[in-house]
Amino acid sequence: MIPIKVAIIEDEFFVANQLKDLATSLGFDVVSMHHSGEQFLKRTDWKFDVAIVDIFLSETLTGLDVGAALSQRNLPFIFLTANQDDLTLKEAAVLKPKAYISKPFQRMDVVAALEIIKAGVTPSLKLRVSHGQMEMNPAHIYYVKGDSGYVEIFHREGKFVQRKLLKELLKELPSQFVRVHRSYAINRDFIESKSATQVHIKGVPIPISRSFKDVL
Numbered sequence: 001m002i003p004i005k006v007a008i009i010e011d012e013f014f015v016a017n018q019l020k021d022l023a024t025s026l027g028f029d030v031v032s033m034h035h036s037g038e039q040f041l042k043r044t045d046w047k048f049d050v051a052i053v054d055i056f057l058s059e060t061l062t063g064l065d066v067g068a069a070l071s072q073r074n075l076p077f078i079f080l081t082a083n084q085d086d087l088t089l090k091e092a093a094v095l096k097p098k099a100y101i102s103k104p105f106q107r108m109d110v111v112a113a114l115e116i117i118k119a120g121v122t123p124s125l126k127l128r129v130s131h132g133q134m135e136m137n138p139a140h141i142y143y144v145k146g147d148s149g150y151v152e153i154f155h156r157e158g159k160f161v162q163r164k165l166l167k168e169l170l171k172e173l174p175s176q177f178v179r180v181h182r183s184y185a186i187n188r189d190f191i192e193s194k195s196a197t198q199v200h201i202k203g204v205p206i207p208i209s210r211s212f213k214d215v216l
Helices: 013-024 037-045 062-071 086-094 107-120 167-169 210-214
Strands: 005-009 027-035 050-054 077-081 099-102 127-129 132-136 141-147 150-155 158-162 177-182 184-189 198-201 206-207
Touching: 005 013, 005 037, 013 027, 013 050, 013 107, 027 037, 037 062, 050 062, 062 077, 077 107, 077 177, 099 107, 099 184, 127 158, 141 167, 141 206, 150 167, 150 177, 167 177, 167 184, 177 206, 177 210, 184 198
Parallel strands: 005 027, 005 050, 050 077, 077 099
Antiparallel strands: 127 132, 141 150, 141 184, 150 158, 177 184, 198 206
């Protein structure tokens, strides 16, 4: 299985480095660290699987602002906080973080939170490519189009073509994928809008045929 990619948003450099070292020792791949919400939103490429976010960041944007941005993109996150006041926790809960870690954190608290993330990660999808084989996280697939024995997989990192029937690929994908048309299957997590005849994902209209209208 490919390592789970982690982004850390924490304004205390020492704490951020501690988290990085601990996550790395547990087999996670820390792909970026940011020391303010502003820096994160300006620089991130969003190509990670989970974020660890301090609720109380030192500049204007708070961890709640960052959490809202992550929620809009269906990216899971863990809140890190030294403050346990009821109002903050209520505001945080609305954003539905996967877990909380209290500061100063204990090793086992971080381990437990990351294990929750790991347990929720879907097994990688294996694809044949020109240089051999690659693994892909299905959670980052927007939709799939089938055509004459091939499928086009529209993923956050681009389009991938495989020689396979759409119905065969669907057997390898998790439950959030549903077929909405003879030629299309979609990831329900990325639906932006829908009507009786189509859904929009990443601005792309995808038809819904009458025989599949009840799946959504």
